[in-house]
Structures are given as structure tokens and as C-alpha cells.
Amino acid sequence: MQKIEPISDFDRITPTAAISLKTHGFRAKCLQRLVRLDLPVPVTVALPATTVRAIAAGHPVDCPAILADFGPTPLVSVRPSPENPDWGGPATVLNIGMNAARHAALARIHGEEAADAIYLGFIQSYAIHVARLDPEMFETGGSSSEALRAALHAWAEEMDEPFPQDPAQQLSEVLRSMARAWEGTTARLLRQAKGAPAEARLGLVVQEMAQDLGQGISGSGVIQFVDPATGVPQVTGRFFNRSRAWHGKAETLYLTQDPRGPSLEERAPEIFAALCRHGSVCRARLREEMQIEFTIEDSHLSVLDAVKVQRSSRAGLRIAVALADDQVITRSEALLRVEPRALSELLHPQVDPRGRRDRFARGIAASPGAAVGRIVFSSQAAQASAARGEPCILVRRETSPEDIRGMNCAAGVLTERGGVTSHAAVIARGLGLPCVVGASEIRLDARERRLVAPDGRVFREGDLITVDGTAGEALAGEAAMLAPALDSCFRKLLSWADEMRDIGVRANADTPADALVARQFEAQGIGLCRTEHMFFTDDRLVVMREMIFADSATDRAAALARLLPMQRADFVQLFEIMQGHPVCIRLLDPPLHEFLPHSREGLLELAEALDRPLSEVTRRVEAMAEFNPMLGMRGVRLGVAIPEIYDMQAQAIFEATLEVAGRGDPVVPEIMIPLVSARREVELVKTRIDAVAAAVHTKYGREFAYRLGVMVETPRAALRAGEIAQHAAFLSFGTNDLTQMTYGLSRDDAGRFMNTYVQSGVFPEDPFHILDVDGVGELLLIGAERGRATRPDLVVSICGEHGGDPESIEFCRRAGFDYVSCSPYRVPLARLAAAHLAIRSREQPNAS
Ligand code: PEP
Numbered sequence: 001m002q003k004i005e006p007i008s009d010f011d012r013i014t015p016t017a018a019i020s021l022k023t024h025g026f027r028a029k030c031l032q033r034l035v036r037l038d039l040p041v042p043v044t045v046a047l048p049a050t051t052v053r054a055i056a057a058g059h060p061v062d063c064p065a066i067l068a069d070f071g072p073t074p075l076v077s078v079r080p081s082p083e084n085p086d087w088g089g090p091a092t093v094l095n096i097g098m099n100a101a102r103h104a105a106l107a108r109i110h111g112e113e114a115a116d117a118i119y120l121g122f123i124q125s126y127a128i129h130v131a132r133l134d135p136e137m138f139e140t141g142g143s144s145s146e147a148l149r150a151a152l153h154a155w156a157e158e159m160d161e162p163f164p165q166d167p168a169q170q171l172s173e174v175l176r177s178m179a180r181a182w183e184g185t186t187a188r189l190l191r192q193a194k195g196a197p198a199e200a201r202l203g204l205v206v207q208e209m210a211q212d213l214g215q216g217i218s219g220s221g222v223i224q225f226v227d228p229a230t231g232v233p234q235v236t237g238r239f240f241n242r243s244r245a246w247h248g249k250a251e252t253l254y255l256t257q258d259p260r261g262p263s264l265e266e267r268a269p270e271i272f273a274a275l276c277r278h279g280s281v282c283r284a285r286l287r288e289e290m291q292i293e294f295t296i297e298d299s300h301l302s303v304l305d306a307v308k309v310q311r312s313s314r315a316g317l318r319i320a321v322a323l324a325d326d327q328v329i330t331r332s333e334a335l336l337r338v339e340p341r342a343l344s345e346l347l348h349p350q351v352d353p354r355g356r357r358d359r360f361a362r363g364i365a366a367s368p369g370a371a372v373g374r375i376v377f378s379s380q381a382a383q384a385s386a387a388r389g390e391p392c393i394l395v396r397r398e399t400s401p402e403d404i405r406g407m408n409c410a411a412g413v414l415t416e417r418g419g420v421t422s423h424a425a426v427i428a429r430g431l432g433l434p435c436v437v438g439a440s441e442i443r444l445d446a447r448e449r450r451l452v453a454p455d456g457r458v459f460r461e462g463d464l465i466t467v468d469g470t471a472g473e474a475l476a477g478e479a480a481m482l483a484p485a486l487d488s489c490f491r492k493l494l495s496w497a498d499e500m501r502d503i504g505v506r507a508n509a510d511t512p513a514d515a516l517v518a519r520q521f522e523a524q525g526i527g528l529c530r531t532e533h534m535f536f537t538d539d540r541l542v543v544m545r546e547m548i549f550a551d552s553a554t555d556r557a558a559a560l561a562r563l564l565p566m567q568r569a570d571f572v573q574l575f576e577i578m579q580g581h582p583v584c585i586r587l588l589d590p591p592l593h594e595f596l597p598h599s600r601e602g603l604l605e606l607a608e609a610l611d612r613p614l615s616e617v618t619r620r621v622e623a624m625a626e627f628n629p630m631l632g633m634r635g636v637r638l639g640v641a642i643p644e645i646y647d648m649q650a651q652a653i654f655e656a657t658l659e660v661a662g663r664g665d666p667v668v669p670e671i672m673i674p675l676v677s678a679r680r681e682v683e684l685v686k687t688r689i690d691a692v693a694a695a696v697h698t699k700y701g702r703e704f705a706y707r708l709g710v711m712v713e714t715p716r717a718a719l720r721a722g723e724i725a726q727h728a729a730f731l732s733f734g735t736n737d738l739t740q741m742t743y744g745l746s747r748d749d750a751g752r753f754m755n756t757y758v759q760s761g762v763f764p765e766d767p768f769h770i771l772d773v774d775g776v777g778e779l780l781l782i783g784a785e786r787g788r789a790t791r792p793d794l795v796v797s798i799c800g801e802h803g804g805d806p807e808s809i810e811f812c813r814r815a816g817f818d819y820v821s822c823s824p825y826r827v828p829l830a831r832l833a834a835a836h837l838a839i840r841s842r843e844q845p846n847a848s
């Protein structure tokens with residue numbers, strides 16, 4: 001039989017050894033960097049992943065050769081070193097090499113008790129992790145020497161042989177068990193859940209033990225130089241002093257001077273100073289804030305390891321900005337180190353992850369942030385609650401435009417139905433309200449004013465709950481919260497993003513409040529102002545309803561004449577807030593039916609306001625109902641059928657333009673026609689708008705400019721973009737409706753089965769959430785290309801909810817779009833995501 005040669009492929013970590021992240025893992029690579037920086041790292045040998053895999057497959061490894069680097073009586077630890085620290089790995093095993101002889105030697109130096117504890121600890125971890133024996137057998141009691149004796153006895157009883165004394169044999173077993181643990185199914189599934197590829201491999205490092213015992217200052221600890229929650233410079237960590245107070249228990253010292261007790265800084269100022277020096281060397285040379293693991297043996301400092309400081313999103317941002325400010329990393333690198341999606345955590349209050357979570361419902365995370373409030377089941381109750389100054393959570397089956405007032409008064413929203421582009425979701429994102437939609441397991445009984453959770457708990461109006469729109473959960477009671485973090489670091493990072501990016505970012509903003517948020521987040525204009533939202537305040541709704549109910553052209557003109565100054569005032573405010581930045585105003589879009597009441601009380605109120613019999617009002621409201629309102633009399637169809645509405649809006653826009661002219665930067669309003677499907681619709685509307693412009697020009701005797709464009713949200717508009725662009729200065733893709741119509745999928749109802757569809761692999765993602773680049777995306781490409789073929793200077797953009805999503809921004813940028821427009825609270829995310837894309841495409845020019 002042929003003898004199998006033991007594997008001898010491993011390397012002592014020296015400054016020049018061939019250690020790489022890919023082959024030896026992050027820990028080995030990091031230790032080599034520390035060695036190169038001249039940090040006091042104990043002798044370490046790295047086993048590459050190929051060796052570890054062979055060990056797992058049963059090949060022997062040349063342990064005597066590994067241990068040759070550690071002197072005649074080796075005492076070592078073995079730690080995992082996968083390529084990425086997040087992938088975990090088997091538990092570290094310490095003090096390999098402990099045996100009777102070493103125990104006696106340690107007892108002479110550190111005393112019997114300390115030597116017993118070290119030996120016992122090793123036997124326990126060897127028995128449990130390596131030999132896989134029952135941990136209970138090694139939970140021995142009594143004095144330290146009795147406990148040690150009992151453990152050795154338990155081993156001998158169970159294994160029919162004494163505890164192994166040969167360090168090489170011990171090491172060989174430890175390596176084998178760690179290598180095999182990595183290959184196990186549970187470990188594989190766990191690391192894959194953290195993003196590890198199926199073929200992820202493990203390296204191992206064998207390191208000389210630095211004992212944390214001694215007469216002088218001795219112990220072990222970790223130190224880092226930033227606060228992991230905020231990123232503010234601050235020494236944090238811990239140190240267990242085991243020198244004088246050695247009775248099997250460690251005494252914890254503060255790291256820096258502290259009135260509450262003794263500190264390492266006072267007891268060992270030179271060692272503390274050395275740690276600080278090592279920290280700043282790591283920061284400068286490893287270009288990262290590192291946590292250093294160290295031991296002190298009789299005043300001798302060893303650095304065992306250094307890992308990237310774990311951090312919250314806000315700390316991550318502050319650290320990246322500080323490193324760039326100190327020119328440790330470039331601004332591009334700082335930008336790339338901050339994940340765009342992590343920004344939304346900084347814009348809103350969040351549920352404190354350290355607090356208790358009593359979840360009673362799960363749904364779709366529709367708008368990030370968290371809010372605490374008392375349950376209300378109607379918009380009226382929300383308004384009443386706001387009037388009392390009491391924060392409330394609006395809980396509805398779904399919301400409709402009528403609920404906007406209620407949503408405006410609520411701190412958060414929870415709905416039973418709906419998906420990411422349902423009414424509640426879109427409005428909540430616009431308002432920056434935390435929102436969970438599609439919580440389909442709750443049962444709502446609006447009449448009884450109660451909500452029944454899937455676990456049977458009943459919540460009534462007035463009960464306190466927390467909506468966590470980031471996690472898509474509703475929690476019982478008041479959860480502990482973290483405040484938003486919109487500080488100077490946040491602004492600085494985004495100003496760097498603006499210097500890098502090459503696609504514009506505007507905001508969807510309907511009201512002055514939205515516009516203020518848009519400016520606060522430095523949007524480059526408004527890409528979509530949904531004017532219908534201006535009609536839902538009490539005073540306007542009545543006039544709007546009068547206009548809808550008008551029997552004659554004269555009555556309608558009278559109602560519109562009352563709406564005109566209100567609209568003009570809206571636009572004046574928007575233009576003033578946006579200070580010369582473009583404002584794209586969409587003409588009225590929803591079916592008129594949405595402005596009418598549906599409840600009996602609402603109908604009665606309307607009958608009173610119009611001075612008509614209730615029966616007539618009810619009949620007329622019913623007569624206006626449509627079977628399929630999303631495909632009915634809405635958008636440009638209203639503009640063609642009742643052109644006076646658009647005339648009034650255009651007049652209000654032009655008069656507002658003249659009113660603010662001369663007060664600041666000139667405004668060139670953009671007017672957008674919704675739901676177009678044919679060129680002729682654009683022609684008809686354009687002719688009238690041009691006529692209104694001419695009339696305003698004549699009336700005031702003053703010049704002004706404007707741009708007219710088309711919202712592409714029907715598949716036909718995308719296909720016929722070539723001819724539509726003859727009359728349009730810009731095309732803006734409304735991907736909410738375009739997705740709805742391309743799939744024939746109701747944006748308000750799809751939430752009911754979307755989970756099943758995604759889980760069954762019918763759709764890779766919810767297409768209302770992540771742009772369907774294959775289908776809807778093809779229509780975008782066709783539309784942009786055909787439009788530009790007609791009009792090379794055509795401005796092309798996207799204003800559906802996808803506009804704030806990093807993947808969709810990538811698609812739009814690649815397709816050469818001029819800008820994306822998204823909810824104001826997503827503007828920072830879009831600015832950063834766009835910067836990432838520009839930086840990456842400069843780094844890899846062929847990638848885009
Ligand atoms: C759209 O359809 O993509 C859009 C932006 O308009 P709305 O969501 O108002 O229908």
C-alpha cells in the first residue's frame with residue numbers, strides 16, 4: 001500500500017510570505033498586514049483553503065512541521081479565516097498543546113489555580129468541539145484541581161484512553177474538526193444566508209498563545225477608536241485585568257480614565273499609548289477603523305487580531321467621511337463605502353434594534369422609518385387626533401385619495417391591502433411617513449373599530465402601536481426609537497456624490513411641504529407634481545365637487561374660476577420654494593369619481609353643500625362610477641372631454657410664472673400630459689394650452705417660456721413615442737401605470753398574490769418595486785429611442801416609483817436618460833446610487 005504523504009502546504013506569516021485573501025482568508029491577510037506594520041503579533045502560521053479542504057477530505061497534515069515554528073513546548077490557538085469575515089466559521093480553539101508537562105510549568109510560573117483553569121478550559125473545548133462529547137460531562141465542580149481531575153477522568157472513561165498529551169496530535173484533531181465543521185450542511189446554509197457563495201472556502205490560522213497572566217499588568221481586551229453606534233471618535237472596548245486579582249475571575253478595567261473606577265490608561269499608560277498608536281497606524285495604513293484584540297502578559301503587549309469595527313449605518317457614513325477628510329481614502333472610495341439603501345435609515349426615526357419588539361403583524365415595508373401612535377381607523381379620527389396633538393397611526397383596509405387629509409395628520413400608516421405602488425405606499429413615501437401595506441393577516445373591522453392580529457390579539461381605536469416601515473412590521477405598544485441623523489457628514493457625503501454623478505435627480509413633490517423636503521435634500525427640481533393632491537383640502541374639495549356636478553358650461557366655468565386663484569397660489573409657492581429649479585406639473589390625472597364621497601355622511605354633506613336632494617346626488621355619484629376606473633375617464637381623456645379643467649390649470653401655471661418672475665431665478669414651467677396613448681390627444685391639448693399661453697401673454701403684456709411634455713405610461717405611448725415627440729419637449733416615463741398596463745396587473749390589488757408569485761418564481765421581484773427591465777424596460781428603451789429619433793434634444797426621464805431604486809437608476813443611466821424623479825425622501829439615496837454608478841463605470845469603462 002502506498003503511504004500518503006502528509007500535507008505541508010502552509011506558511012508562516014511574515015511580511016513577504018505569499019499570503020492572499022483568496023487563498024488564506026481575511027484573517028491571515030489582515031495578520032500579515034499587521035506584521036508588515038510592525039505590530040507585536042505573535043508567531044502565526046496560515047493554512048490555505050486548499051490545505052483545509054484536503055484535511056476535511058481525510059488527508060493528514062504535517063502538524064509537527066507546523067508546530068516547529070512555535071518552539072519545543074508549543075501552545076497555540078486555531079482561528080477560522082474565511083475570505084469574508086461575515087461568513088463566520090467554526091469556533092476558535094485556544095491553548096492547544098496543554099498537557100500535564102505544560103500544566104506543571106505554568107503552575108510554577110502562575111500558580112496552580114491559573115494552570116488548572118487553562119488546562120480545564122482546553123479539555124472542555126477539545127472534548128466538546130473536537131471529540132463532540134456531551135458538554136454536561138465536563139461541567140465539573142469543586143476546587144480547580146478537583147474540577148481538572150474530574151474532567152480528565154470523564155475523558156478517560158468516555159474514550160477509553162487518557163487525554164491526548166501530544167501537541168501535534170491535538171492540533172491535528174483540532175484542524176480536522178474545524179475543517180469538517182465548515183463543510184457541514186448547517187454551516188453552509190448559515191453562511192449562504194449571509195451572502196457566501198456555495199463554493200466559499202475556509203483558511204485557518206495557527207497562532208502562538210499569548211497568555212494573559214502575570215505578576216505585572218496582564219489580561220486581555222479589545223479596543224477601538226470610534227463609537228460603533230455613531231461613528232464619533234471615542235475609545236471604546238474592554239480590558240479584563242487578570243494580574244493581581246487572579247482568583248479565577250477577571251477584574252474589568254476601563255480603557256480610558258474614568259471617575260467610576262480604575263483604567264488601563266492609569267495602570268499602564270505606556271501600553272495604553274502603544275495601543276492608541278497601533279490604532280492610528282491601522283487606520284492610516286489599513287484605511288479603516290479597526291478593532292484590535294490584544295493581550296498583556298506581564299506588561300508585554302501582543303496584538304492577536306484586528307477586525308473592521310462593526311458599525312451602524314450612521315457610524316459607517318461618519319467613518320467614511322472622516323477617512324476621506326483625513327485623506328486616508330479618496331472621496332470616491334468614501335462614497336462607495338456607503339450603501340445607498342442604508343441612507344434611508346438616517347432620514348427617519350428608527351426602531352432601536354436593542355429594544356424589545358412585540359410584533360403583531362407583518363406586511364410590505366412600503367415607506368421607511370418608524371412611528372408610534374394611537375390607532376385610528378378613519379381619516380376623520382386621524383384629523384381629530386392631530387387636533388388634540390396626539391400622534392396617531394392610521395389603520396385602513398386600503399387608502400384612497402379621500403384619505404390624504406387623514407394621512408397628512410397621521411404619524412404612520414398600516415393597511416391590510418396593497419403593494420409597493422398602492423395609494424397608501426406612494427403617498428406615505430411622498431410624505432416621509434412610515435408605512436406598512438399588505439398586512440394581509442390582520443382582520444380589520446372598521447365598524448367595530450377593532451383590528452384582530454393573526455395571534456388573536458385585539459387592538460382597538462386608541463391603543464398604542466408602532467409602525468416599522470423599514471422592516472414592514474407593526475408592533476404592539478411603544479417601541480424604543482432612534483432619532484434621524486441628518487448631520488453635516490450626511491450633507492458632505494451627498495455633495496461629493498453630486499460632484500461624481502452624471503444623471504439628474506429630481507423629486508416628486510405635490511405640495512409646498514413636499515417641495516421643502518425636496519430642496520432640503522437638494523433635488524434638482526420637481527420631476528412630477530401630481531396636481532390632484534392640491535384639490536383634497538376641505539375648501540377646494542367642495543369647489544371641485546361643484547365643478548364636477550356643474551350642469552352647464554357657465555356653472556363649470558364659475559367653479560373653475562374659483563379654483564383658479566387657489567391653483568395659482570399653489571404654483572407660486574412651489575416656484576418660490578424651488579428657486580428657479582425646474583418644476584414639472586402634471587395636469588389633472590385621476591378619474592373625477594375619486595373626488596366624490598362614498599359614505600352616506602359624505603353624500604349628505606355634499607347634498608347640503610350643493611343644495612340638491614340627497615337622492616339626486618347619490619344617483620349622480622353612482623352614475624359616475626366606472627367598472628375599470630384606472631382604464632377609464634382619466635388623464636388626458638379628461639383633458640379632451642372636459643378641456644376647461646386643463647385650461648384653468650395652464651392659466652394658473654402661466655400666471656404664477658409671471659407673478660414670481662423677477663423675484664428670483666427665472667422659472668420655466670414644464671407642463672405634463674398624463675396617460676397619453678395617441679398623438680392626436682397631445683395635439684388637442686397642446687393647441688389649447690398654447691392658446692391659453694397666448695391669452696395670458698396678451699392680458700399681461702409680458703413674455704414667458706414654458707415646455708410641454710408627455711407622460712409615457714401606456715404601452716402604446718412608448719411604441720408611438722416617435723410621433724408623440726413631434727409635439728413634446730420631454731417624455732417622462734410613469735412606470736407605475738406603465739407596469740400596471742404592460743403586465744395587465746392592478747397596482748392596487750397585486751399585493752394579494754405578489755408574495756406567492758415571487759416565491760413561486762413567476763416574477764423574480766415585485767415589478768412595481770424593482771423595474772422589470774426585460775418587459776417594461778424594453779418599452780422604456782423603445783420609447784426613448786423613437787422619441788429621440790424624432791427630436792434629438794428630447795429630455796427623457798422616469799417619474800414612477802422606480803425612479804428612487806438603485807437598479808432602476810442604473811438602467812435609466814445606461815439608457816441615457818436625463819434624470820430620475822422620486823419621492824423626496826428617496827432623493828439622497830438616488831443621488832448616492834447615481835454617484836456609485838458613475839464611479840464604477842469610470843473604474844470599469846466597459847461595465848456601462
Ligand atoms: C406613474 O404612473 O408612474 C406615475 C408616476 O403616476 P401615478 O403614480 O400618479 O399614476
Ligand code: MG
Pocket residue numbers: 713734736737
Ligand atoms: Mg400614472
